[in-house]
Amino acid sequence: MSAKLHNPSTAPSIAVLAKRTEDLWIQKINWVVEKVAEYKSQGKRVLIYVKDGIMSNLLNQMILGHGFDSNDMASMNSSSQRVTAVSEFNDPAHATDALITTFTIGKEYRFYGACHRGLIFDYPTIMSDYVFAARCLNSTGQTEDVQWFNCYIHGTMDMMHDLVLTRSALPRIIWDADLYPGVTGELRRICAFYSAAVALGQSSSRYPRMRVHWSNMESLEIKREGLFYSAVAKFLAENSDCASKFTSETMSKIARSWKPEKGLTMDHVNCKLPEHEDGVVLYNYVVGGYKKGML
Known part of the structure; x- marks a missing residue:
C-alpha cells in the first residue's frame, strides 16, 4: 500500500466552489424546510442559527411560504420584540414551528423550555460562537435530550x-x-x-x-x-x-x-502488530509531496 x-x-x-454558492444556499434552505416539516410532524419546534441577517430573513420567508409558523430575530427592530419572540418560543403553550437567530444576536438570549432541536444552517467563523449556540438549549432538570444538526453539504x-x-x-x-x-x-x-x-x-x-x-x-x-x-x-x-x-x-x-x-x-x-489488510495509509494527496518529519 x-x-x-x-x-x-x-x-x-477554488473558483469552482464559489460558482456553486447559489446552488449551495438552495440545497441548505430546502434541507431546513424539510427538517422544520419533520419536527412539526413530531410536535416539536426548532431553533435555527445562521451567520447573517440577510440569510436569516430569506430563510424565514421560505419557511413561512411553506405554511409553517416562524420568526426571524434579525429583522426585529427592538430588543422588546426579540424578548417577546424568545419568550413565546420558550413557552410550550405557544404554538410555533421555528425561530431563526444569528450567532451574534443569539448570545443575548436563552432558548430553553420548549425546544430541544437545533439546526446550524451555516458555520460561524469562531468556535466559541458555535459552542455557545450548541449549549443554548440545555437547562437544569431538562427531561428530553437536545439534538443538534449541522447543515453540511459535501463537495461545497x-x-x-x-x-x-x-x-x-x-x-x-x-x-x-x-x-x-x-x-x-x-x-x-x-x-x-x-x-x-x-x-x-x-x-x-x-x-x-x-x-x-x-x-x-x-x-x-x-x-x-x-x-x-x-x-x-x-x-x-x-x-x-x-x-x-x-x-x-x-x-x-x-x-x-x-x-x-x-x-x-x-x-x-509499540509497533508489535503486522500491517493490516485494511490498515490506514498516511500522507495521501499531500500538496508538494511527503516531507521528512511529517507525522
Whole structure:
C-alpha cells in the first residue's frame, strides 16, 4: 500500500466552489424546510442559527411560504420584540414551528423550555460562537435530550468553512495546560484538531485536510487518515507518557497496523502488530509531496 499522489495539473481552482454558492444556499434552505416539516410532524419546534441577517430573513420567508409558523430575530427592530419572540418560543403553550437567530444576536438570549432541536444552517467563523449556540438549549432538570444538526453539504464551500472554524479553536486548546499534559509539538496540534472535531460532532479529525488540496479533503483516504489521527489523540489523552512513541519514523507503521473504528492499543503504538489488510495509509494527496518529519 502506498500513498496516493497529488496532481497539481488536474487540481481545480477554488473558483469552482464559489460558482456553486447559489446552488449551495438552495440545497441548505430546502434541507431546513424539510427538517422544520419533520419536527412539526413530531410536535416539536426548532431553533435555527445562521451567520447573517440577510440569510436569516430569506430563510424565514421560505419557511413561512411553506405554511409553517416562524420568526426571524434579525429583522426585529427592538430588543422588546426579540424578548417577546424568545419568550413565546420558550413557552410550550405557544404554538410555533421555528425561530431563526444569528450567532451574534443569539448570545443575548436563552432558548430553553420548549425546544430541544437545533439546526446550524451555516458555520460561524469562531468556535466559541458555535459552542455557545450548541449549549443554548440545555437547562437544569431538562427531561428530553437536545439534538443538534449541522447543515453540511459535501463537495461545497462548507468544507472550507468547516476548516476555518476548526482552525479557530486550535490556539485555545493548544495553550490549555490542563489538556493533553506532557504532549508537545506537532502531536499536541494533532490532539487539538481532535478536540475541535469532538466539539463539532465529527469522528474524523480535520488534521490531514490541512496538507491537501480542497478537491481531496473529502476523499475516503483523507477520511481514514482523520480517523487514525483521532485515535492517536484519544490514546494520548489516556497515555500522555507514550507521546515519544509517535515519531515520523513510527507514525506510518502504526497507522498501517490499525483498522478504522478500532481502538488504538499499546501493541499498535509499540509497533508489535503486522500491517493490516485494511490498515490506514498516511500522507495521501499531500500538496508538494511527503516531507521528512511529517507525522
